[in-house]
Amino acid sequence: MTAVEDRATAAVKEGEGKNPKQSRLKPRDKYNKREAMAGYLFVAPWVIGFLVFTLGAMVYSLVISFSDYDLATDTAIPNGGANYAELFEDPRVMLALGNTLFYAIMAVPLEIAFALFLAMLLNRVGKGAGFFRTIYYLPKMTPSVAAASVFLLLLNGNFGAINRALAAIGIQGPQWLTDPNWVKPSIVLMTLWSVSGTMIIFLAALKNVPRDLYEVASLDGAGKVRQFFNITIPMISGTIFFNVLVLTIAALQVFDQAFLLFWRNQTNASPDASLFYAVYLFQQAFRSFNFGFAAAMAWLIFVIIMIITLIQVKFGNRFVYYEGDKR
Amino acid sequence: MSTNAPIGTSQATVDPRLQSVGIQEAGGKSPAAPGRPVRSVVGKAVLWVLLIGFAILFMYPFAWLLSASLKPRGEVFDNRLIPRTFHPQNYAEVWDKLPLLNWVGNSLLIAVLAAALVTLSSSIVAFGFAYFKFPGRDLLFGLVLASMMLPGAVTLIPVYLIWNNLGLVGTNIPLWGANLFGSAFYIFLQRQFFLGLPRELFEAARVDGASYWGLFWRIAAPLSIPSFIIVFIFEFQASWNNLQAPLIYLNFGSIEGFTVPLGISYAMTAFSPGNGGQGDYQWVMTAALLVTLPMLILFAFGQRYFIEGIATQGRKG
Numbered sequence: 001m002t003a004v005e006d007r008a009t010a011a012v013k014e015g016e017g018k019n020p021k022q023s024r025l026k027p028r029d030k031y032n033k034r035e036a037m038a039g040y041l042f043v044a045p046w047v048i049g050f051l052v053f054t055l056g057a058m059v060y061s062l063v064i065s066f067s068d069y070d071l072a073t074d075t076a077i078p079n080g081g082a083n084y085a086e087l088f089e090d091p092r093v094m095l096a097l098g099n100t101l102f103y104a105i106m107a108v109p110l111e112i113a114f115a116l117f118l119a120m121l122l123n124r125v126g127k128g129a130g131f132f133r134t135i136y137y138l139p140k141m142t143p144s145v146a147a148a149s150v151f152l153l154l155l156n157g158n159f160g161a162i163n164r165a166l167a168a169i170g171i172q173g174p175q176w177l178t179d180p181n182w183v184k185p186s187i188v189l190m191t192l193w194s195v196s197g198t199m200i201i202f203l204a205a206l207k208n209v210p211r212d213l214y215e216v217a218s219l220d221g222a223g224k225v226r227q228f229f230n231i232t233i234p235m236i237s238g239t240i241f242f243n244v245l246v247l248t249i250a251a252l253q254v255f256d257q258a259f260l261l262f263w264r265n266q267t268n269a270s271p272d273a274s275l276f277y278a279v280y281l282f283q284q285a286f287r288s289f290n291f292g293f294a295a296a297m298a299w300l301i302f303v304i305i306m307i308i309t310l311i312q313v314k315f316g317n318r319f320v321y322y323e324g325d326k327r
Numbered sequence: 328m329s330t331n332a333p334i335g336t337s338q339a340t341v342d343p344r345l346q347s348v349g350i351q352e353a354g355g356k357s358p359a360a361p362g363r364p365v366r367s368v369v370g371k372a373v374l375w376v377l378l379i380g381f382a383i384l385f386m387y388p389f390a391w392l393l394s395a396s397l398k399p400r401g402e403v404f405d406n407r408l409i410p411r412t413f414h415p416q417n418y419a420e421v422w423d424k425l426p427l428l429n430w431v432g433n434s435l436l437i438a439v440l441a442a443a444l445v446t447l448s449s450s451i452v453a454f455g456f457a458y459f460k461f462p463g464r465d466l467l468f469g470l471v472l473a474s475m476m477l478p479g480a481v482t483l484i485p486v487y488l489i490w491n492n493l494g495l496v497g498t499n500i501p502l503w504g505a506n507l508f509g510s511a512f513y514i515f516l517q518r519q520f521f522l523g524l525p526r527e528l529f530e531a532a533r534v535d536g537a538s539y540w541g542l543f544w545r546i547a548a549p550l551s552i553p554s555f556i557i558v559f560i561f562e563f564q565a566s567w568n569n570l571q572a573p574l575i576y577l578n579f580g581s582i583e584g585f586t587v588p589l590g591i592s593y594a595m596t597a598f599s600p601g602n603g604g605q606g607d608y609q610w611v612m613t614a615a616l617l618v619t620l621p622m623l624i625l626f627a628f629g630q631r632y633f634i635e636g637i638a639t640q641g642r643k644g
Binding site for chain 1: 374375377378381382385386387388389391392395403404406448451452454455456458459460461462464467470471474476477478479480481482483484485486487488489491492505507508509514539543564567568570571574575587588591592595596599608611612615616618619622623625626630633634637638640
């Protein structure tokens with residue numbers, strides 16, 4: 001038997017599942033030295049990048065967050081937890097955090113509902129779906145800066161097209177960009193306009209739902225609404241869960257829209273309601289160069305995102321229906 | 328999922344979903360294997376009204392932008408979709424009023440470098456994870472997946488300091504340099520693709536004396552052009568649209584060094600209608616339209632790759 005065949009059979013065996021005899025082998029015997037070496041060389045770029053730009057950067061960030069960092073001299077003087085203490089004394093941190101959480105709570109469910117709704121429309125249409133999918137996807141391709149430059153005018157409270165349209169049906173539109181109550185909804189609106197990435201993921205999931213399930217259900221007399229809640233939702237629950245996780249993490253870090261609509265111009269005063277966490281962090285880091293404070297801010301949002309994600313995973317596992325799961 | 332199985336170890340155990348990372352499934356020509364066609368006439372009418380209604384809503388900002396870019400200064404904000412006065416001169420003037428050509432050149436250079444480098448590096452790393460067996464491989468791949476969850480904010484400052492210590496802040500290198508080391512999502516995506524290739528192919532090449540690099544470069548890479556295209560266009564788009572990194576690394580010195588998003592953000596302020604009067608916002612509109620067009624064209628040609636790439640994201644959960 002040649003070495004190649006040997007490896008191939010070994011590989012096939014491993015693929016077949018946990019062979020109890022094999023697992024007793026010492027790891028050294030399982031690997032071909034030359035092959036392992038080559039494997040390490042192939043993944044080396046990522047490992048180096050990870051050590052420098054992720055792990056190293058995280059350690060560095062942690063050190064800075066506990067220091068008074070001076071950019072001009074590149075010195076970090078440890079100051080205990082002063083930056084973290086300051087986080088809780090700075091009302092703008094709490095303001096920004098509150099704004100961001102509020103936005104996420106408003107945006108994520110709307111994005112999920114709207115994207116799923118659009119995906120279901122596309123899934124029903126048969127011929128022509130490709131055309132509409134293209135149209136619906138175009139906003140996702142638009143640079144955020146181009147979108148913002150248009151929405152800045154569409155959302156204008158006095159002459160914007162959105163309020164003109166509302167006026168035409170007798171509704172007095174709000175001052176989207178200056179009224180503190182309407183600042184976040186206006187960013188939600190922009191986000192919903194480019195929700196099509198989520199829509200495509202839903203569409204792919206909907207296509208995987210077996211059609212006979214619906215046929216059986218309608219033979220049993222289940223109406224459209226019941227089919228939706230008892231078949232569609234459970235069958236795509238994994239995808240819903242995934243989208244909720246991803247959209248939440250994205251919403252907690254939203255930067256472009258808030259920055260472009262409200263904080264681009266450093267001299268203009270914008271409503272406090274538009275101060276998002278990522279924007280304030282950016283200002284602290286790269287406008288005021290308070291790197292220690294900004295690093296502490298970054299760790300705070302990191303911990304918050306982790307906690308929220310863990311809670312979602314805990315609850316999500318109860319909600320997600322896993323096919324063939326016999327727990 | 329089959330994190331433990333090297334390339335094509337046994338076709339039967341490979342998750343069938345992984346094999347669809349190729350292009351066949353969501354191909355552009357046959358976009359929707361129709362779900363459940365609606366049968367009743369009323370149902371059909373409602374469906375089409377909704378579809379067309381949303382299409383109009385989604386397209387309206389584009390139509391507004393196109394029309395505003397063709398209006399003279401005084402009429403930009405009049406919300407008419409057909410300009411009262413056509414003023415196509417905007418498209419000639421904007422190149423003088425804004426260093427748009429420089430911006431496009433900078434953005435193009437950065438986007439091509441970023442996309443090409445990340446495609447190459449990610450696929451090399453992905454092949455390492457897909458084909459070879461070595462101690463700690465699954466742990467490392469777990470780290471790749473975990474690193475996708477890390478909020479960018481945490482590394483924003485230290486990464487800036489790294490580039491600052493190298494004296495590279497103010498150059499465009501920080502905007503593509505880290506792409507030399509691969510990127511987690513693309514590694515994941517390429518690995519899925521490589522796992523779909525039959526292992527016998529590689530074993531046969533080994534018997535014929537191919538080197539490990541040869542396996543990647545001569546066999547895996549040519550077969551993986553579709554996934555290369557997905558990664559390239561995704562990164563190209565991400566780079567072209569990126570606002571925050573240029574804000575951090577390029578937002579000083581001459582405006583000629585800006586990228587397109589940074590430049591337009593600057594122009595939005597410079598030509599802002601906010602401070603009394605209407606500014607010269609028509610040029611912002613023209614510039615915004617000009618920088619959106621390449622993305623729309625990219626989508627027109629690469630639609631199926633975008634759709635496939637996005638759908639793959641949903642499968643990684």
